[in-house]
Every structure is written in structure tokens, then in C-alpha cells.
Amino acid sequence: MSEIPGNNDDLLALTKDISMRDFHQPFLHNCRYNSRLRSVGGRYLLTTHDIEINLRYALRVGVDGLIDTIKHELCHYHLHLAGRGYRHRDKDFQWLLQRVNGIRYADREALPPRCYRYEYKCQSCGAKYLRKNRIDLKKFVCGKCRGKLRLVADSGPQS
Ligand SMILES: [Zn+2]
């Protein structure tokens, strides 16, 4: 197989296959493409137990990268349902991810660059504001408390 599944039904079938093969447990929820995901390769939804896959990411990394992403999300899935440590920092998660040869992080190269450059912080209430363009600090104040904003990070021009 060299192409990524062309629709949600095939994506779900692939996820079920990986679940049985690598985790020896069935995947009983839903897996679908989400074309609005940008900064992650995929995500596991704690409330519905569904998995969503970033379609553009999958197109860029191909089927092998997609399988890695599904494995990663299945680690969250199976551990969460089993009541074990399902977060990245949990020992259970790290152990299971290693056992199935999963990946820790999405391939950054295949994700779009961050869509903001500047990070501002309110000096009174601490609220954060992410902006593509510079803010005129004489004109703009915190939307929550009207406090003064301060530039705390500039991630530089986008590549
Ligand atoms: Zn994760």
C-alpha cells in the first residue's frame, strides 16, 4: 500500500487493522480526516474517544507517516480507555509507544509554519495574545482587564 486511504471509511478500516495488529485490541470508535487541523498530525478526543487525522499532514507524510500517527493516537486511545496514563509525560504512554514503535512527535517539516509571530502578554492579568503582525501598544490594551500589553516573544520571520 503506498497511497493514504482516500476516504474516512478506508481510514477507519486502516485504524482498526493497526489496532488489532499492534495493540491486540479492537478500535471501537471513529477515525476521520479533519481538514481544519493545522498544528498537529492527529488528535485523540477525550470526550468521544474518536481520532482525527490532519488530512494535509497525511498527504505530505504518506502512508508510512500516517500509520505512525495512527499508532501514536491509538496509544492515547487504549491507555485512556484502560484508565492508565495516557498523556505524553506518563510512563505508561512512553512504554506503550515504544512497544509499538510509534513516534513521539509529528514530523514538524510536514506541518505548516505557525501562523503567528508575536506573543503579547498582559502585565496585569497575564492574558496571552498571539498575533501575526505587531500591535501598536499605545493603542491596544488587554481585552479582558484593559491592562498594558507587553511583547514577550518574537518567533522571527516565517520561512
Ligand atoms: Zn499525542
Ligand SMILES: [Zn+2]
Ligand atoms: Zn489583562
